[in-house]
Amino acid sequence: MLQYEIKISGRVQGVGFRYFTQKQATIFDLTGWVRNTPSGGVVVMVQGEKAVLDTFVDYLRIGPPLSRVTTVSVVEMKITENFSDFRVKY
Numbered sequence: 001m002l003q004y005e006i007k008i009s010g011r012v013q014g015v016g017f018r019y020f021t022q023k024q025a026t027i028f029d030l031t032g033w034v035r036n037t038p039s040g041g042v043v044v045m046v047q048g049e050k051a052v053l054d055t056f057v058d059y060l061r062i063g064p065p066l067s068r069v070t071t072v073s074v075v076e077m078k079i080t081e082n083f084s085d086f087r088v089k090y
Helices: 017-027 050-062
Strands: 002-011 031-036 042-048 068-077 086-088
Touching (some): 017 031, 017 050, 017 086, 042 050
Antiparallel strands (some): 002 042, 031 042
């Protein structure tokens, strides 16, 4: 089990990116959360197996139809808490 912090920038707010992320995480049975950042990006904290997480990141690089992803930064982190589901944070 790994934990990734993923930061996404580009046109990712106001285009359904958080809900797209939640849907993909649910499909892949991942846990964690997603939220908008004040700088106009999106940050994701997600836990799962490496192969599944890497595939999930590939989906985030594409994003929903109205988005335009320019940068995806992935940092592997120590697990500090175990998430029970995947949520959109406000």
